[in-house]
Amino acid sequence: MGQFTLNINGTTKQVKVENDTPLLWVLRDHLKLKGTKFGCGIAECGACTVHVDGKAERSCSIPVSQLHGKAITTIEGLSEDGTHPVQKAWLQHDVAQCGYCQAGQIMSASALLAKNPKPNDEEITEAMNGNICRCGTYVRIKKAIKTATNL
Amino acid sequence: MTKIKTTYNRRSFLKVSAAAGGGLVLGFGLLNSCDPAKTTAIDYPLELPKNWFNLSGFIKIGENGVVTIMSPNPEIGQNVKTAMPMIVAEELDVNWKKVVVEQAGLDTNTFTRQVAGGSQSIRKSWKGLRIAGATVRNMLMQAAALKWGVPLEEVSTLSGTIHHKASNRSLGFGEVASEAATLKVPEEVTLKDIKDFSIIGNPTKNVDGKGIVTGKPLFGMDYEEEGMLYATVIHPPQFGSGIDSFNQDEVSKLLGITSVFKLEIDYSSAPKWQQKAFAKNNMIVVVGNSTWEVFKAARQLKVQWKIPSKIENTTNDKERLTALLEDKNIKPVRKDGDVEKAFQKSTKIIESTYSAPFLPHNPMAPMNFFADVTADKARFVGPIQTPEVALGMLTDILKLPKEKIEIQLTRIGGGFGRRLYGNFVVEAGLISQKIGKPIKLIYSREEDMSYGPFRPTYKIFYKAALSKANELTAFKVKGAGSQGSPVWPDRFPAGTVDNFLAEHRKMPSTIATGAWRAPKSNFTAGVEQAFLDEVAEAADKDPIDFRIELFKKAETNPVGDKNDYDPKRYRGVLELIREKSNWDRKQKGLFRGVAAYFCHNSYVAQVVDIKMVNDTPKVVKVWNAVDCGVVVNPEGAKNQIEGGVIDGLGTAMFGEVTFNNGYISKRNFDDYKLIRQKDAPLEIETFFVENNIDPTGLGEPSLPPVIGALANALYQATGKRYYNQPFNFTKNSFF
Incomplete structure (x- = not known):
């Protein structure tokens, strides 16, 4: 059990958990940030994607002990009121079906656009291939990312 | 226009009448029925009313004309939470931008067929939802006609407003909602002509869209209550197997773990088509203070499984x-x-x-459910395609009367058929009953993929x-x-x-x-x-x-x-x-x-x-x-x-x-x-x-x-x- 100081969505949070607790469960169970989702627990599905120092990472596979001094952004912190271009584009294309994977998809897409504001088709596919959508919204996801580049 | 008897859908109204007694319909939740936590904010600012008037199990109207429409069926990504209220709104003749959609819990007195399955939600509810909207529209028109002292035939509606053309008067739905709620339910109502539809046929965004893209806690997996514990289960890896022995003491002592025990479920009272899916009816349960702690402890289990009498090689x-x-x-x-x-x-x-x-079905959200079972009642919250079937099983297995069991529905993180089979609801109920505390049951992906049914x-x-x-x-x-x-x-x-x-x-x-x-x-x-x-x-x-x-x-x-x-x-x-x-x-x-x-x-x-x-x-x-x-x-x-x-x-x-x-x-x-x-x-x-x-x-x-x-x-x-x-x-x- 250790005490950890985390920088999440621009604010400092203290948690007391076991060292190996994945960031995903710190967010969900301890900090009550439920937007980041549990899908597989082994970094294969992307539902738990967050930004760590601006990079898309799978929070289910990062122990809390490795996050000292790093800036973590979750879906709740992507924008104040859902107005990040990727969120707006997601609504415009009515992407979601069940919606469970979409926070992870949006975090992957927004990390891509932060680094590469005008990605081509291959770059989008590459960046999004780690996020599974079991409902099959892939075509809309791609369209929404293209729309977001113009917002 | 089609005239149609309201008998088909009367029970959603009659319950309201019965609650008020003597056929006088007063919204039973009058003045305090609004629970903002349950309402869905659509993607535009909408000022919620101070008072809601219940006009039926489907519809509440606020004094400012904002309308709450209940979505009865489980939302699993098939988008019925948008489509079903659209049908009600069409016949009610309300402005869709003034509609708040609320997910109904299981309520067999008010709704019929609260099921997500067989692609049947729209087909089986089409008529009922239209009548639900048209009936309330008729009651609002009657209330306005009475107020104005004009015949009902001279009154019309347009997008949330009632008009009397001859005297050039109009009233908003919210202005007559309290009077309308006291009227008798009409025997017969008129349905719109399909050519007059303005909401149905209009491309309409998912009512939960904003909540989804901003990470709001919409799913069963996200639900929690103060004092709740977390549970996970490990079923036998082979069908037909059981538990011989396991390191119960060792795992019970792990950090954050509150109890570890065997659970065997008797599904013999469940419907046959459900039983077929529940071949693994025994399991080891791990309960603790957080998901990670129970997942981690479950991995420490060393189990001697029984050898099944039949072993299958596919x-x-x-x-x-x-x-x-x-x-x-x-x-x-x-x-x-x-x-x-x-x-x-x-x-x-x-x-x-x-x-x-x-x-396997592989929905993105592994099986999960919240249960709070006490000596005389039980409350469940979570994702299930067949809440009424689950209620039947819970009644038999928890040995509680039907009316003492409440099932609230959350958005469902995918199902594809898997969540037709509510073994995880029964498991959650029995775990909560055994330990006497509210719990949330969560499967690991490995349990989710291997339990079946396939x-x-x-x-x-x-x-x-x-x-x-x-x-x-x-x-x-x-x-x-x-x-x-x-x-x-x-x-x-x-x-x-x-x-x-x-x-x-x-x-x-x-x-x-x-x-x-x-x-x-x-x-x-x-x-x-x-x-x-x-x-x-x-x-x-x-x-x-x-x-x-x-x-x-x-x-x-x-x-x-x-x-x-x-x-x-x-x-x-x-x-x-x-x-x-x-x-x-x-x-x-x-x-x-x-x-x-x-x-x-x-x-x-x-x-x-x-x-x-x-x-x-x-x-x-x-x-x-x-x-x-x-x-x-x-x-x-x-x-x-x-x-x-x-x-x-x-x-x-x-x-x-x-x-x-x-x-x-x-x-x-x-x-x-x-x-x-x-x-x-x-x-x-x-x-x-x-x-x-x-x-x-x-x-x-x-x-x-x-x-x-x-x-x-x-x-x-x-x-x-x-x-x-x-x-x-x-x-x-x-x-």
Whole structure:
């Protein structure tokens, strides 16, 4: 059990958990940030994607002990009121079906656009291939990312 | 306009009357019924009223004209939480921008068929939802007419306002809602003409869209309460196994763990179709302070499992199924004419055999449910496709009266049939009852993938005969599957061919099976459509022409009287896809396959376009022509079609689990390949047949045929027929 100081969505949070607790469960169970989702627990599905120092990472596979001094952004912190271009584009294309994977998809897409504001088709596919959508919204996801580049 | 008796839907109103007594209808939740936590804010600012007036179980109207419409059915991604309230709003004649949608909990007194399954939500509720809206509209009009002292016939509504044209007066719905709530429910109401619809048919965004993209806690997995503990379960890895012994003391002592125990569930009172899915009825439960702690502790379990009396190896399933197909005792389920005679007289015979493996459902959200069971009552919150069935099981198993059990519904993180089977609800209830605390049960992905029930493994043999004039003279289908048959005896091509024989057999298996998105059809459609492609080729006919000829025959001169499809609508989607996809214009380097199918009361025709990219087939586009009657929400409808297409393609390409010595071969997404962005088509386009037929569902119908269209396009691209699923073609398996 250790005490950890985390920088999440621009604010400092203290948690007391076991060292190996994945960031995903710190967010969900301890900090009550439920937007980041549990899908597989082994970094294969992307539902738990967050930004760590601006990079898309799978929070289910990062122990809390490795996050000292790093800036973590979750879906709740992507924008104040859902107005990040990727969120707006997601609504415009009515992407979601069940919606469970979409926070992870949006975090992957927004990390891509932060680094590469005008990605081509291959770059989008590459960046999004780690996020599974079991409902099959892939075509809309791609369209929404293209729309977001113009917002 | 249609006049319609309100009897169909009266109980949603009568409950309100009864609550107030004496037929006087006062909203029972008057002044305090608004629970903002439950309401869904749509993606625009909406000032909520101070008071809500309950006009029925479906509708509450605020003094400012804002309307709450209850969405009765579970929302699993099929978008009924938007579409069902749209239907109510249409007949209520309210401005959609003034509507707040609220997810109803299980309420068997107010609602009927609160089920997400069989693509039936819209079809079965269409009439009831329309009446629900029209009845309240009538009551609001009556209240205004009384207020003005004018006859009801002179009063009309427009988008949330009531008008009296002669005196040029108008009132908002909110201004008469309190009076309307005291009126008697009319015996008969008038429904709108379809041509006057302004909400239905309008592409409408998902009411939970904003909540989803901002990460709001909408899902069962997100639900929690103060003082709640977390639980996970480990079921035996093999079907038919049980627990001999395990290191209970050791795991109980782990940090954050509050209890570890064995649990065995007696499902004998559950409906038979549910019991079939619950072959693993014993488990080890780990309860603790957080999800991570219980997951981690569960991994420390060392269990001596009992050796099952029957151990299944599915590597030889194909042989077992073949033996059944060749068995003399195979049962005929439909017979027209004499196929054997027709085969003897024919010029050409075409025959092929197809197979498909077991499949897990793999919804993105693993099974989970919240339960708080005390001595005299129980409360459940979570994702379930069949809450009423779950209630029945809970009543029997928890030994609590029905009225003491409450089930609230959350958004469902995918189901595909898995959440028709609420074993996880029962498990959550028993765990909470045993430890006397509220708990949230969460499965690991490995438990989720290996529990079952699975889509059965199937095999089908087809044989067709062509005459000298290349007409289809005989068609034979025999099918077998684990614990059930894949054959639909009265579906196409039955009814279009004079000599037809359908036979089937069931393969005994220990592997629990259940409904998986578009049950049976998810196999049968694809292989039937692939076989017809072979027959059309042998007949030297264009595959669309070949099918249309058959449907024309069934339109004018059908064989048998039990055919369960409408050949004209079937032909309609084929003609639409031919036109929209430019089927008749051949393009170099573009390999195309077509398929059409009818299931869940809807008709879908599809063209799959493949291009070879680096010597590997790539699905570039899928075209869909759909006849589902009136399209309630074209935006959501297209999304459903797209989802079914991608699910079908992914399943055909990669979907498979096997059982080796009773152990499942894949337990997480490192082994189990689901379709990802790289293998998804670049484009999907959908066209709807325009008609005024009552709407039918779309959650399933686009999945089954796309597997056939893919197989047929692959044949064009590679010269190879794909008989066994998964095709695995992206691994260059045919080179």
